[in-house]
Amino acid sequence: MNFEQIIFYILSFWFIASSLAMIFSRNAAKAVLFLILAFFSAASIWLLLEAEFLAITLILVYVGAVMVLFLFVIKMLNIDKSTLRAKFAGYLPLGLLVAAVIVTEMAMVLGYNQFGLDVMAAPARHGADYSNITVLALQLYTDYIYSFELAAVLLLIAIIAAITLVHRKEVKRKGQSIAQQVKVQAKDRVRLVSITPKNKENKS
Amino acid sequence: MTGVWQLIYEWLPWFDGVVASIVIILIKALALVLPLMLVVAYFTYAERKVIGYMQLRIGPNRVGAKGWLQPIADALKLMTKEIIFPSKANIYLFLLAPVLAITPAIAVWAVVPFDEGMYVANLDISLLYVLAIGSVGVYGIILAGWASNSKYPLLGALRSASLLVSYEIVIGFALVTVVMIAGSVNLNDIVMAQKGGVLHWYWIPLFPMMIIFFISALVETNRAPFDVVEGESEIVGGTHVEYSGMTFAVFFLAEYANMIFMAVLAVILFFGGWHSPFEGIAYLEAGFSWVPGIIWLLAKSTFFMFLYLWIRATFPRFRYDQIMRLSWKVFLPWTIVWIFVVALMTQFKIGPWF
Numbered sequence: 001m002n003f004e005q006i007i008f009y010i011l012s013f014w015f016i017a018s019s020l021a022m023i024f025s026r027n028a029a030k031a032v033l034f035l036i037l038a039f040f041s042a043a044s045i046w047l048l049l050e051a052e053f054l055a056i057t058l059i060l061v062y063v064g065a066v067m068v069l070f071l072f073v074i075k076m077l078n079i080d081k082s083t084l085r086a087k088f089a090g091y092l093p094l095g096l097l098v099a100a101v102i103v104t105e106m107a108m109v110l111g112y113n114q115f116g117l118d119v120m121a122a123p124a125r126h127g128a129d130y131s132n133i134t135v136l137a138l139q140l141y142t143d144y145i146y147s148f149e150l151a152a153v154l155l156l157i158a159i160i161a162a163i164t165l166v167h168r169k170e171v172k173r174k175g176q177s178i179a180q181q182v183k184v185q186a187k188d189r190v191r192l193v194s195i196t197p198k199n200k201e202n203k204s
Numbered sequence: 205m206t207g208v209w210q211l212i213y214e215w216l217p218w219f220d221g222v223v224a225s226i227v228i229i230l231i232k233a234l235a236l237v238l239p240l241m242l243v244v245a246y247f248t249y250a251e252r253k254v255i256g257y258m259q260l261r262i263g264p265n266r267v268g269a270k271g272w273l274q275p276i277a278d279a280l281k282l283m284t285k286e287i288i289f290p291s292k293a294n295i296y297l298f299l300l301a302p303v304l305a306i307t308p309a310i311a312v313w314a315v316v317p318f319d320e321g322m323y324v325a326n327l328d329i330s331l332l333y334v335l336a337i338g339s340v341g342v343y344g345i346i347l348a349g350w351a352s353n354s355k356y357p358l359l360g361a362l363r364s365a366s367l368l369v370s371y372e373i374v375i376g377f378a379l380v381t382v383v384m385i386a387g388s389v390n391l392n393d394i395v396m397a398q399k400g401g402v403l404h405w406y407w408i409p410l411f412p413m414m415i416i417f418f419i420s421a422l423v424e425t426n427r428a429p430f431d432v433v434e435g436e437s438e439i440v441g442g443t444h445v446e447y448s449g450m451t452f453a454v455f456f457l458a459e460y461a462n463m464i465f466m467a468v469l470a471v472i473l474f475f476g477g478w479h480s481p482f483e484g485i486a487y488l489e490a491g492f493s494w495v496p497g498i499i500w501l502l503a504k505s506t507f508f509m510f511l512y513l514w515i516r517a518t519f520p521r522f523r524y525d526q527i528m529r530l531s532w533k534v535f536l537p538w539t540i541v542w543i544f545v546v547a548l549m550t551q552f553k554i555g556p557w558f
Binding site: 002003029030033036052053056057059060063064065068069071072075131132133176178179181182 | 220297327329335336337339340342346347350358362365366368369372389525526529533
């Protein structure tokens with residue numbers, strides 16, 4: 001077993017262990033932390049495959065932004081565990097049915113006969129001057145430019161849709177207009193008056 | 205140096221030299237982290253002195269000659285102090301938080317090019333790595349606030365989470381313009397692309413981006429006037445309220461290591477990294493050619509580090525909603541406009557930068 005394999009097995013172990021821990025942990029905040037660990041392990045495995053751009057993007061987008069918002073929401077929510085447990089038994093038959101369907105589907109798609117070196121040859125190692133990001137950028141902006149632009153437009157539409165859903169007509173509220181506050185000049189607030197002292201007038 | 209590395213490869217031949225590579229990386233990391241910690245220690249001393257003089261005070265001058273041993277004394281004090289655990293705190297997460305704060309703060313230094321060929325790792329996507337690892341640093345603060353199980357830390361953590369997420373977008377867009385001009389996300393290539401004197405550095409075509417980057421760096425490192433995370437006049441000490449002794453010191457180290465890193469990053473991206481400012485000037489270039497590049501890099505970043513202290517001593521703290529408005533309604537539109545400006549400049553080859 002060479003060194004790369006040892007690293008791969010360590011990372012895979014952490015990936016599976018942290019995913020399991022995430023599912024079974026009772027504390028929602030801890031579950032998010034285990035999910036972050038799983039993301040890091042997945043990113044490291046991608047690094048072993050020389051897909052460093054994907055690995056870094058996974059950390060940048062999911063760990064750096066999405067999971068922060070998850071933790072944010074979890075801190076704001078006050079989750080009552082007893083009501084969750086009470087509903088658990090009622091949903092159990094339906095849940096088991098759905099789980100069974102998903103497991104069979106995944107077994108069909110991700111079964112052992114779909115993988116292995118005879119089905120998918122080991123990816124060739126590239127030289128030291130190989131740049132994953134350059135290759136990816138060339139692919140994205142030449143061969144797949146239309147799908148790339150379409151995805152971007154789709155995201156834009158999603159943003160507009162989300163904003164129109166929550167945007168309402170201006171309600172009468174006592175908010176502060178920061179733009180106005182910032183624009184304020186000293187002369188709007190303070191009036192400087194020049195007063196000649198009376199004693200001076202008398203003297204002259 | 206290559207001779208020394210060769211010797212290590214000969215001594216540790218196991219696993220095709222992988223063990224030797226790890227030992228070499230460890231040696232490089234030590235050579236990076238130990239001076240960094242020293243700089244952090246004396247940066248705190250400089251901060252107290254500079255702000256002291258700006259406020260017509262003397263600053264620390266009791267320990268050692270002119271107070272030069274003050275940071276050592278501070279470190280000893282923090283190390284020997286008792287660590288207090290809040291009784292209702294989540295101990296594991298409470299102790300994990302400072303670790304999560306310091307690890308990214310040190311890990312980002314791995315890709316910094318100090319001189320030509322002087323770095324721990326020449327990563328192909330080092331700028332993205334910096335962004336990604338920098339965004340992980342927020343977990344230290346969020347966890348510290350949540351695990352303390354206390355009101356003010358939680359408020360501080362919520363503030364910091366929303367601030368960091370919104371300013372990361374601004375920093376990302378500002379860095380896109382740098383990448384557009386340099387044509388690479390490798391920090392080494394970005395520095396090499398700025399070769400050829402002061403006028404070839406990116407601070408001229410990207411002047412608004414430089415200012416936006418530096419202000420966003422102030423927010424990212426929780427520095428005044430954007431230090432609402434700590435905001436001692438509003439929420440006591442923010443996320444650090446429950447931390448004492450060494451656990452607090454680790455947060456402190458992480459914050460200052462981040463500050464120094466942001467100063468160095470600003471120099472690398474906008475001020476030519478380790479290039480001498482006298483390049484292209486006939487006699488000065490020859491006269492100063494003996495100065496190693498790392499000296500120029502450190503000299504330039506010292507100015508930005510001083511700027512941190514200057515700004516802290518000058519401006520009152522921003523209100524929280526004003527900081528948010530600054531990010532979303534002022535900086536973000538400016539960065540997007542400047543991306544188009546840079547695109548036009550690249551297309552028509554304006555200036556010596558392309």
